[in-house]
Amino acid sequence: xxxxxxxxxxxxxxxxxxxxxxxxxERTFQILELGPADMEKAVARIQKYFDTxxxxxxxxIGVWFKELFDLILCRYEGKKIIYYGxxxxxYIGLAIKAAAKSKNDFYVGCPEAIVSQTLGxxxxxxVPVLEAGEGxxxxxxxxxxxxxxxxxxxLEKGIIPIPDLSIATSYFCDMGPKADELMQxxxxxxxxxxxxxxxxxxxxxxxxxHETVRYxxxxxxxxxxxxxxxxxxxxxxxVWQQGRLIAGRLYKAINKLxxxxxxxxxxxxxxxxxxxxxxxxxxxxxVMDEGAEAIEILADEIGKRVQKGIGVVSKGSPRVLIVxxxxxxxxxxxxxxxxxLAVPTTMALLPPPPEPExxxxxxxxxxRAEKAMFGGAYHSTYGMVKRIEASLKYAHVDGIIYNYPFxxxxxxxxxKLTKLHIEKETGLPTLLLDMDxxxxxxxxxxxxxxxxxxxxxxxxxxxxxxxKSDIKSL
Numbered sequence: 205x206x207x208x209x210x211x212x213x214x215x216x217x218x219x220x221x222x223x224x225x226x227x228x229x230e231r232t233f234q235i236l237e238l239g240p241a242d243m244e245k246a247v248a249r250i251q252k253y254f255d256t257x258x259x260x261x262x263x264x265i266g267v268w269f270k271e272l273f274d275l276i277l278c279r280y281e282g283k284k285i286i287y288y289g290x291x292x293x294x295y296i297g298l299a300i301k302a303a304a305k306s307k308n309d310f311y312v313g314c315p316e317a318i319v320s321q322t323l324g325x326x327x328x329x330x331v332p333v334l335e336a337g338e339g340x341x342x343x344x345x346x347x348x349x350x351x352x353x354x355x356x357x358x359l360e361k362g363i364i365p366i367p368d369l370s371i372a373t374s375y376f377c378d379m380g381p382k383a384d385e386l387m388q389x390x391x392x393x394x395x396x397x398x399x400x401x402x403x404x405x406x407x408x409x410x411x412x413x414h415e416t417v418r419y420x421x422x423x424x425x426x427x428x429x430x431x432x433x434x435x436x437x438x439x440x441x442x443v444w445q446q447g448r449l450i451a452g453r454l455y456k457a458i459n460k461l462x463x464x465x466x467x468x469x470x471x472x473x474x475x476x477x478x479x480x481x482x483x484x485x486x487x488x489x490x491v492m493d494e495g496a497e498a499i500e501i502l503a504d505e506i507g508k509r510v511q512k513g514i515g516v517v518s519k520g521s522p523r524v525l526i527v528x529x530x531x532x533x534x535x536x537x538x539x540x541x542x543x544x545l546a547v548p549t550t551m552a553l554l555p556p557p558p559e560p561e562x563x564x565x566x567x568x569x570x571x572r573a574e575k576a577m578f579g580g581a582y583h584s585t586y587g588m589v590k591r592i593e594a595s596l597k598y599a600h601v602d603g604i605i606y607n608y609p610f611x612x613x614x615x616x617x618x619x620k621l622t623k624l625h626i627e628k629e630t631g632l633p634t635l636l637l638d639m640d641x642x643x644x645x646x647x648x649x650x651x652x653x654x655x656x657x658x659x660x661x662x663x664x665x666x667x668x669x670x671x672k673s674d675i676k677s678l
Contacts, residue, residue, distance in 0.1 A: 264502065288314055289381075
């Protein structure tokens, strides 16, 4: 029996897949320097932190492994490689895949998300990659984005192949294109930079400045020209819609699952729901079919839990909205429920806001740029704050945990403004919890637990006070 057999069986691989994919599996683990002891550790971590009683959870983990195999081996398998940054611009990766004459000719994805999810969550071996990124130009102690350190480190260690093109976006994060410029200098691959401006007057969203849209639209149109010149890939309105259709089944399944998560008691843990968070963000391959199937299975399983009143914390526990989940450390994701708080929703799983009547822009880039404005996060700090506020109508909550990466400027700049606005407009207590979704060296689980326990106790006392007040009013 192969040394990885138990792990892949746990992750819902069938025997036929394990045998037929033997060469790919072993080559991937060889490149990643993962041996029998690492497989045992991964089995133990998955069983400890994830609800493997749920087939949907096991299949979702299995899909992450398949995406990892595809990423590591794409150069060996003769594919053209296009990377995009995190977070990507809407459906750009899927549009590229839809436009390609053969989808098997291209690998398109966000490597840092896949490496963090797999080496971090399952194998607990992300620190060496981070250290390689620090040594290759993103030093520690300078508030460098750990997600970018993962990407640089993975390239430096030869874990991921050098791409044929990287798409760097500064419409949300200004550090992304700076890191890509470093990688362009070190590894020699071409980079297409998409610039924009996140600054908008407070109170403007959902309205927007038309010149901002035209500028971002011109940047996107420039990218479309590059894709056509380099790869013969033509992005037009039809192709963009095809990209959306590819993801249609996936998003439909996510929306179904999200509705179940609003039940009381909440039927699925934060660590498990995180597994689906980066499916549409980081991947364009196996996740679109097998990932959608995994979430459909999971949604049906969770629906049965709701009918039976089964939850991960007791019914009536304080409910909180969280902004982010760790994509590398399931222990952090479990902390919130360990202190007795239920999480019915996160900002990343929110349904899109209703879109106002469109302005008559002319190019595809301008039209896509306008759509991005409505999401809030790419518009301004105010837009992000209002999106969080709007999310409160989807699931009743007693408080908000704004857990943010302390080295991420878009989130750091908005945290105190979010707290002040939400508490003023809704009266909901908001805990600002600094963390790092990729680097466990940047936080202490003990101190995080202490703060979460205090917040949970405050919410419990507040719920008890309201309950007594309601009884007296009767």
